[in-house]
Amino acid sequence: MTTPPVEDARLRRRAEAxxxxxxxxxxxxxxxxxxxxxxxxxxxxxxxxxxDIYAMQQLAAHSxxxxxxxxxxxLDVTRRGPRTHQVPPEVRNLAAGAALGAHRATFGDHxxxxxxxxxxxxxxxxxxxxxxxxxxxxxxxxxxxIQQDDATGGLIVFPWRHTRLTRHITRDPRTxxxxxxxxxxxxxxxxxxxxxxxxxxxxxxxLGEQIARAITSLQLPHAASALHTGHRLTFGPLAIDLHxxxxxxxxxxxxxxxxLTIHNGQLHLAPTTTRTPTSAIPDLDILLTxxxxxxxxxxxxxxxxK
Numbered sequence: 001m002t003t004p005p006v007e008d009a010r011l012r013r014r015a016e017a018x019x020x021x022x023x024x025x026x027x028x029x030x031x032x033x034x035x036x037x038x039x040x041x042x043x044x045x046x047x048x049x050x051x052d053i054y055a056m057q058q059l060a061a062h063s064x065x066x067x068x069x070x071x072x073x074x075l076d077v078t079r080r081g082p083r084t085h086q087v088p089p090e091v092r093n094l095a096a097g098a099a100l101g102a103h104r105a106t107f108g109d110h111x112x113x114x115x116x117x118x119x120x121x122x123x124x125x126x127x128x129x130x131x132x133x134x135x136x137x138x139x140x141x142x143x144x145x146i147q148q149d150d151a152t153g154g155l156i157v158f159p160w161r162h163t164r165l166t167r168h169i170t171r172d173p174r175t176x177x178x179x180x181x182x183x184x185x186x187x188x189x190x191x192x193x194x195x196x197x198x199x200x201x202x203x204x205x206x207l208g209e210q211i212a213r214a215i216t217s218l219q220l221p222h223a224a225s226a227l228h229t230g231h232r233l234t235f236g237p238l239a240i241d242l243h244x245x246x247x248x249x250x251x252x253x254x255x256x257x258x259x260l261t262i263h264n265g266q267l268h269l270a271p272t273t274t275r276t277p278t279s280a281i282p283d284l285d286i287l288l289t290x291x292x293x294x295x296x297x298x299x300x301x302x303x304x305x306k
Contacts, residue, residue: 015043023047024055031062048074049213066176066198073202082106091139091146091155098157101142107207108135108147135194135201140210143218147192160218162187165211166236168279170265182208185282216285223286227294235287236280238267245291247274254298260291 014022030040047055059071196204
C-alpha cells in the first residue's frame with residue numbers, strides 16, 4: 001500500500017512539472033497541516049493563475065481577510081469567461097493588424113455615451129460614494145491589449161513586446177482598503193493608467209496582474225539573453241548586468257548582495273541601506289527574476305571554488 005509521504009512526493013513532482021491539477025491537490029494536502037499552510041497558499045496561487053477554479057475558491061476562503069477580494073475577483077472574471085462574442089469588429093481588425101494573437105479576456109463596461117462625465121472626476125466621485133470605479137472597455141489578447149479611450153472613443157493598442165509596466169499597491173492601515181494602480185508605457189511614450197480599489201474596483205488587480213504576467217512571460221527570455229551577452233538592463237533608477245546591481249554611481253556586486261527583499265512598497269538591497277520604491281521600477285518581476293538568478297549563481301560558484 002502506498003504511504004501518504006510517497007503519495008505527497010509524487011504529487012509534488014507532478015506539481016513542480018507544471019501539472020495544474022496536481023498543484024491544486026498538493027495545496028489541499030499541505031493545508032491539512034498548520035506548519036505547511038503558507039506553502040499551500042503558494043501552490044494554490046500558482047494553480048489559480050493557471051485557471052484552476054478550486055484553487056481560486058480556496059484562496060478566497062483561506063487567504064488573509066484583506067486579500068480575499070483579490071481571489072474572489074479572479075474567480076468572478078474566470079467564471080464570466082472571455083466574452084469573445086462581445087469584441088467589436090473594429091477591435092478584432094485592429095488586433096489582427098497589430099498581430100496581438102488570440103483574444104483572452106474582456107474587462108470594463110460598455111462603450112461610454114457621448115455625455116459621460118470626465119473619467120477622473122467620475123472615478124473620484126465613485127470612490128467617495130463607495131461605488132464601483134468604471135473601467136473603460138479593455139480587450140486583452142495573447143500579445144497585447146486594446147482599450148477604448150474614454151475621452152475620445154478611440155482605440156489604443158499596447159503590444160506586450162513594446163510595453164513596460166509599473167505597479168503601485170497601497171493599503172490603508174485604518175480600513176485595510178487597498179488601492180491598485182498599474183501604469184503601462186509604450187516605447188513611444190504613450191501611457192495608460194489603470195486604477196481600482198479593493199472595494200470599488202477589485203477587477204483592476206486581476207487585469208493588472210494578468211498584464212504583468214504576460215509581459216514577463218514574453219520579455220523575460222529576451223532580457224536574459226541580452227544580459228548574458230554583456231548588456232546592461234535598466235529598470236528605472238536601477239540597472240543590472242553580469243557584475244552586479246547599480247543604483248546611480250553605486251554598484252553592489254552580486255557576490256556582496258545578501259538579500260533582495262520588498263517591504264512596505266520598498267525594494268531593499270542588503271547589506272546596503274538602499275531602498276527604492278517599487279512603484280518607480282518598471283517590469284519589477286523581470287528585475288527580481290534575473291537578479292535572483294544571478295545572485296544565486298554567483299554564490300553557488302563561490303561555494304564550489306572554496
